[in-house]
Amino acid sequence: MLALCHRWLSSISQGVLRLLLPLTCLVCNEPGHDDLDLCHACLADLPWAGHACLRCALPLPEGALPVCGSCRDEPPPQSATHASFLYLPPVDQLLRRYKFHQDLAAGRLLAQLMQRAPPPWCCLPLAPVPLHDRRLCQRGYNQAAELCRQLRLTTWRGLYRRRYTAPQSERSAEQRRSNLFDAFAVRGAVPPRLTLVDDVMTTGSTVVEIADTLRLVGADEVRVWVCARVP
Numbered sequence: 001m002l003a004l005c006h007r008w009l010s011s012i013s014q015g016v017l018r019l020l021l022p023l024t025c026l027v028c029n030e031p032g033h034d035d036l037d038l039c040h041a042c043l044a045d046l047p048w049a050g051h052a053c054l055r056c057a058l059p060l061p062e063g064a065l066p067v068c069g070s071c072r073d074e075p076p077p078q079s080a081t082h083a084s085f086l087y088l089p090p091v092d093q094l095l096r097r098y099k100f101h102q103d104l105a106a107g108r109l110l111a112q113l114m115q116r117a118p119p120p121w122c123c124l125p126l127a128p129v130p131l132h133d134r135r136l137c138q139r140g141y142n143q144a145a146e147l148c149r150q151l152r153l154t155t156w157r158g159l160y161r162r163r164y165t166a167p168q169s170e171r172s173a174e175q176r177r178s179n180l181f182d183a184f185a186v187r188g189a190v191p192p193r194l195t196l197v198d199d200v201m202t203t204g205s206t207v208v209e210i211a212d213t214l215r216l217v218g219a220d221e222v223r224v225w226v227c228a229r230v231p
Helices: 004-018 040-044 070-071 090-102 102-116 134-138 141-152 172-178 205-216
Strands: 082-087 126-128 159-161 182-188 194-203 221-229
Touching: 004 102, 082 102, 090 102, 090 194, 102 141, 102 221, 126 141, 126 182, 141 194, 159 205, 172 205, 194 205, 205 221
Parallel strands: 082 221, 126 194, 194 221
Antiparallel strands: 159 182
16 A cells, blocks of 8 residues: 555656656757657667677677677676667767766666666666775766666665776776776675676676676576667
8 A cells, every 4th residue: 555655646746847847858958758858859869779699788780690709609607688779879978978977867768768678587686786985986876776776676785896996998808807807796695696787888897797706606697787788
């Protein structure tokens, strides 16, 4: 009964907010569409991910085998990866605003869009990629944890970053792997099966390091759900 009342009140409050603050496209400022802060044209332009490698979400040509050559030769520790989008306009712009410019409205929109094309395993507990406390203080929030909160699914928060690492953005794949070595740890019991959540996947170094860590401490299966994959 309490849950029903909460949903009813939430629905009313959302309706009032929409009357006071009409939906507006976060990309071009046109009126929003389909209960989103995104207009019809920008919604149609979204770079939804298509055929991709089941293990690492790397985009593949239509008709290609379901697993890329790299993952066949050297299978990653995660059993599957799902990217909602490719890291292309306008999603890349929204992600940069969300991650680096405190635009939480962009994060909320991205989570709403992720909900429209979830992976089959989204019912597993979600584990957001953690930030080190120092980075968290600088940014003010963990973008992966905020996505999990907006997705409103069961979230496990036992994963943490035990040492500060330099930013990954300007590093090669090999440098990224070295930079992240032994950077993550777990508090308490780990769920046997879970879904790791992050905003962007570039080389996959972060999710591979975390999946290795989780498997070492008892996870039977780690899957990954990212908002966008760099093609």
